[in-house]
Amino acid sequence: MRRFLLLIALVFSLLTAHATAEAYSLASYYTFSLQFEQARKQIEICKKSKAYEIQALYLENYIDFITVVITQSPQKFKIYTNNSEAIYTKIEDFDGESPFQLYAMAQIKFNNMVSNFLFGNNMSAGWDVFRSKKLLTENKKKYPNFVENNKLSAIFDIFFSAIPSEYKWVADGIGLNSNLTRGFSSLKKYQAQYDADTLLNAESTLITALLLMQFGEDKNVAYNFLKKKNVVKTNSLAKYIYCRIAASNSKNDEIISVLQNFKQKAGELDVAFFDFLLAKAKLNKLDLTAEANYKDFLRTYTGKNYLKLVYQRLSWIALFQGNAEKYQQYLDKTKKEGVQLVVEDKQAYSEVTNRKKPNKLLLAGRLYYDGAYYEKALAEINKCVYTSLDANDKLEFNYRKGQIYYKQEKIDLAINYFLDTIKLGSTTQYYYAPYSALNLAFIYKEKGDTKKAEAYFKKALEINNGEQKSTIEIKAKNGLKSLKS
Numbered sequence: 240m241r242r243f244l245l246l247i248a249l250v251f252s253l254l255t256a257h258a259t260a261e262a263y264s265l266a267s268y269y270t271f272s273l274q275f276e277q278a279r280k281q282i283e284i285c286k287k288s289k290a291y292e293i294q295a296l297y298l299e300n301y302i303d304f305i306t307v308v309i310t311q312s313p314q315k316f317k318i319y320t321n322n323s324e325a326i327y328t329k330i331e332d333f334d335g336e337s338p339f340q341l342y343a344m345a346q347i348k349f350n351n352m353v354s355n356f357l358f359g360n361n362m363s364a365g366w367d368v369f370r371s372k373k374l375l376t377e378n379k380k381k382y383p384n385f386v387e388n389n390k391l392s393a394i395f396d397i398f399f400s401a402i403p404s405e406y407k408w409v410a411d412g413i414g415l416n417s418n419l420t421r422g423f424s425s426l427k428k429y430q431a432q433y434d435a436d437t438l439l440n441a442e443s444t445l446i447t448a449l450l451l452m453q454f455g456e457d458k459n460v461a462y463n464f465l466k467k468k469n470v471v472k473t474n475s476l477a478k479y480i481y482c483r484i485a486a487s488n489s490k491n492d493e494i495i496s497v498l499q500n501f502k503q504k505a506g507e508l509d510v511a512f513f514d515f516l517l518a519k520a521k522l523n524k525l526d527l528t529a530e531a532n533y534k535d536f537l538r539t540y541t542g543k544n545y546l547k548l549v550y551q552r553l554s555w556i557a558l559f560q561g562n563a564e565k566y567q568q569y570l571d572k573t574k575k576e577g578v579q580l581v582v583e584d585k586q587a588y589s590e591v592t593n594r595k596k597p598n599k600l601l602l603a604g605r606l607y608y609d610g611a612y613y614e615k616a617l618a619e620i621n622k623c624v625y626t627s628l629d630a631n632d633k634l635e636f637n638y639r640k641g642q643i644y645y646k647q648e649k650i651d652l653a654i655n656y657f658l659d660t661i662k663l664g665s666t667t668q669y670y671y672a673p674y675s676a677l678n679l680a681f682i683y684k685e686k687g688d689t690k691k692a693e694a695y696f697k698k699a700l701e702i703n704n705g706e707q708k709s710t711i712e713i714k715a716k717n718g719l720k721s722l723k724s
Contacts, residue, residue, distance in 0.1 A: 271441035311542025341378035389429035396422025489611035523610030546577025638671035668705025
């Protein structure tokens with residue numbers, strides 16, 4: 240009888256462990272597909288098991304973190320900050336041995352860093368990343384074969400290999416010797432562990448895709464990686480990231496096709512950025528119904544970032560509509576609304592405060608180029624009478640044509656226009672000349688002429704005088720590193 244009872248107890252224990260493992264898989268899936276109500280139900284099941292308590296708290300933090308990143312709401316950020324500290328303390332006080340403990344603490348500190356940077360709290364972010372790196376280093380010593388360590392190792396290497404010079408103190412302060420190649424190698428090891436898992440692979444898939452998009456040299460790699468994943472069909476967060484990657488690859492018609500009639504599932508965290516991405520894609524076709532999508536975004540979005548960009552885009556729509564009054568109203572809003580933390584807002588503010596009204600033909604060319612409609616872009620720009628343009632418009636004219644010819648693989652023509660742009664604009668604050676130098680560096684790198692490639696990467700740094708300075712610096716420095724690898 241005693242043996243029978245022990246057998247029953249063992250079977251029950253195994254069934255409970257299986258049920259908890261399944262709950263964790265479901266909790267992870269729901270978390271990384273924005274179905275937070277469902278995720279929290281599974282998290283509560285996991286909390287009852289000591290074996291999954293830390294993982295449950297880890298996902299609880301991620302729900303708050305994703306909410307902050309997606310909504311960019313100051314109110315949600317306050318909630319995140321309070322909850323994050325409480326969750327971190329619970330994990331820190333965990334009684335037992337688990338390779339997930341220090342790892343989860345490190346991830347939470349890293350999430351704090353991203354959240355603080357998002358809201359301009361740079362000093363707090365610097366302290367968070369120091370703590371995160373220290374915890375990760377400790378966990379790697381204790382559990383060198385713990386696969387999750389590869390994720391954070393990859394993020395540190397990749398993220399901080401591209402850090403702008405004004406934030407280099409962060410990397411120096413934590414003694415971080417970042418390496419882009421090593422980072423992508425760690426990322427590959429991490430992602431490979433989850434490649435076949437239908438529930439637990441969402442986190443690894445989406446993080447891999449984002450890092451490939453943001454820091455990979457070839458944006459097509461991120462696009463092709465995520466396009467093959469089934470998670471894009473059923474997961475709203477994956478769909479959002481996929482559309483962002485598609486935008487960075489100029490898959491404009493595809494974005495419109497995916498988002499035109501897309502509706503999120505009931506109970507999901509609302510993603511206002513779906514309207515933002517659809518509006519952007521429409522405007523890249525000069526489809527002025529983008530105005531309604533931008534207004535939908537403004538109606539549901541609770542953050543401060545990207546407002547300057549959106550109002551600038553609305554001013555462009557008013558310009559194409561010939562509505563001078565509305566154009567001026569949106570210009571005023573571009574100056575007054577939002578903040579200047581992200582590159583896009585900084586650029587929008589710079590353009591409306593330091594430049595004259597856009598030349599409509601050059602602006603149309605710029606938008607068509609962004610949508611990869613290169614023939615249409617060229618047709619609009621060629622309507623300009625070059626001799627009638629002022630100095631700034633001549634500078635933009637040369638840069639835009641260089642860009643288009645580069646994309647059309649008419650390399651000799653592209654080189655000539657980029658050289659003219661550098662000649663005309665190397666002492667201005669506009670981004671045209673340094674970006675032209677970058678493009679020339681990439682052209683010569685593709686040709687195998689490393690001497691000229693190096694010279695133009697250095698030229699980009701030398702004439703990097705104003706707009707998009709950090710972005711240009713990152714691209715040039717990474718370009719120089721790539722010549723040595």
